Amino acid sequence: MVHIDWLGRAVTQTSTLHPYIPGKPVETLLREKGLDRAVKLASNENPYGSSPKAIAAIKKAATEVHRYPDGDATQLKTSLAAFHAVAADQILIGNGSNEVLELLIRTFAGPGDEVVYARRGFIVYALAAQAAGATGIAVPESDGLTHNLDAMAAAVTDQTKIVCIANPNNPTGTLHDNKAIQTFLDSLPRDVIVIVDEAYYEFVADQLGDSVQNLSHPGLVISRTFSKAYGLAGCRVGYAVANHTIIGLANRFREPFNINLLAQAAAVAALDDREWVMEHVAKTLAERDRLETALQSMGISGGHSFANFVLLRHTQSSAILQGLENHGIIPRPLAPYGMADYLRISVGTAGENTEFLRILETIVPHVDETE
Numbered sequence: 005m006v007h008i009d010w011l012g013r014a015v016t017q018t019s020t021l022h023p024y025i026p027g028k029p030v031e032t033l034l035r036e037k038g039l040d041r042a043v044k045l046a047s048n049e050n051p052y053g054s055s056p057k058a059i060a061a062i063k064k065a066a067t068e069v070h071r072y073p074d075g076d077a078t079q080l081k082t083s084l085a086a087f088h089a090v091a092a093d094q095i096l097i098g099n100g101s102n103e104v105l106e107l108l109i110r111t112f113a114g115p116g117d118e119v120v121y122a123r124r125g126f127i128v129y130a131l132a133a134q135a136a137g138a139t140g141i142a143v144p145e146s147d148g149l150t151h152n153l154d155a156m157a158a159a160v161t162d163q164t165k166i167v168c169i170a171n172p173n174n175p176t177g178t179l180h181d182n183k184a185i186q187t188f189l190d191s192l193p194r195d196v197i198v199i200v201d202e203a204y205y206e207f208v209a210d211q212l213g214d215s216v217q218n219l220s221h222p223g224l225v226i227s228r229t230f231s232k233a234y235g236l237a238g239c240r241v242g243y244a245v246a247n248h249t250i251i252g253l254a255n256r257f258r259e260p261f262n263i264n265l266l267a268q269a270a271a272v273a274a275l276d277d278r279e280w281v282m283e284h285v286a287k288t289l290a291e292r293d294r295l296e297t298a299l300q301s302m303g304i305s306g307g308h309s310f311a312n313f314v315l316l317r318h319t320q321s322s323a324i325l326q327g328l329e330n331h332g333i334i335p336r337p338l339a340p341y342g343m344a345d346y347l348r349i350s351v352g353t354a355g356e357n358t359e360f361l362r363i364l365e366t367i368v369p370h371v372d373e374t375e
């Protein structure tokens with residue numbers, strides 16, 4: 005029996021929260037349009053799948069699913085600790101890096117505190133800050149796309165508990181080198197938590213080098229994910245590396261069994277098959293450059309992206325979105341980021357990208373005429 009008074013209060017408290025809007029699932033588009041095939045280029049997943057070793061590990065672990073998983077994800081933590089040359093108690097594992105971000109924000113910020121992020125930074129920072137009751141401070145980019153690190157540092161006050169940057173950023177695809185990030189870290193107070201979200205790290209690993217070893221600040225937290233280059237978005241595994249005090253505190257907010265048994269097995273195997281990951285990263289980077297060149301030649305590129313997606317910019321982006329969806333291609337509209345002219349297109353397989361460009365070339369001249 006629901007007590008209406010209580011429910012009324014809960015609804016009032018949460019009604020200003022906005023849910024995260026994910027990419028449209030293939031099944032939804034098929035149903036909406038009566039299509040029998042669609043290609044999702046909306047969530048920056050790995051279009052090639054995941055390492056065969058990860059799939060084999062999931063199959064093997066499937067016989068154990070009647071048991072609870074290891075609540076501490078010991079094997080995965082041990083593997084990640086060895087991979088990053090840090091201690092196991094410096095690693096926090098989450099149900100996707102999304103959970104890691106939320107745990108950190110919930111742990112270190114609450115009512116009266118401020119969380120600083122870029123206006124077009126990954127939207128989860130704003131949502132998680134709001135859900136924690138903290139005040140989000142969105143700092144405008146100098147060029148509309150690139151985090152303005154000087155302005156972000158200047159936005160830090162005595163109330164600031166957390167600063168979040170995404171490098172590369174989603175959805176703008178922009179990147180700062182680690183020299184710039186270290187200068188930024190040096191300009192911040194010692195007692196703020198600084199989350200450097202490296203969900204797309206593998207696509208810039210050559211340029212950035214080893215951030216975990218090279219960046220330093222007492223409150224530094226570097227987050228990574230198995231959802232993008234590792235191809236395990238459906239398993240939901242992400243993690244953060246920081247000093248053990250920060251990790252220990254965030255761990256207290258964690259659910260006991262937040263990483264399921266199949267996900268733990270898959271992530272351990274995927275981490276071990278770095279060769280597979282980097283081979284497919286190389287394919288994606290080559291395809292990304294092909295897509296960007298094509299968008300540039302059509303005059304509709306939204307700027308260079310360092311991650312596994314490209315940006316399309318056109319005043320009629322909603323008409324292009326509709327046209328693409330009518331033909332079974334699912335891009336990501338960026339209106340929630342105040343970027344109504346933009347669509348974000350995840351880099352697909354070579355065949356998917358060719359199909360996307362073929363359809364796009366039939367749509368764009370048509371919407372151009374209606375301008």
Ligand SMILES: Cc1ncc(COP(=O)(O)O)c(C=O)c1O
Nearest residue numbers: 100101102126174203229231242
């Ligand atoms: C910058 C960034 N951080 C974090 C995430 C969260 O990913 P996941 O929860 O799948 O690890 C995403 C997903 O799109 C992202 O783009």
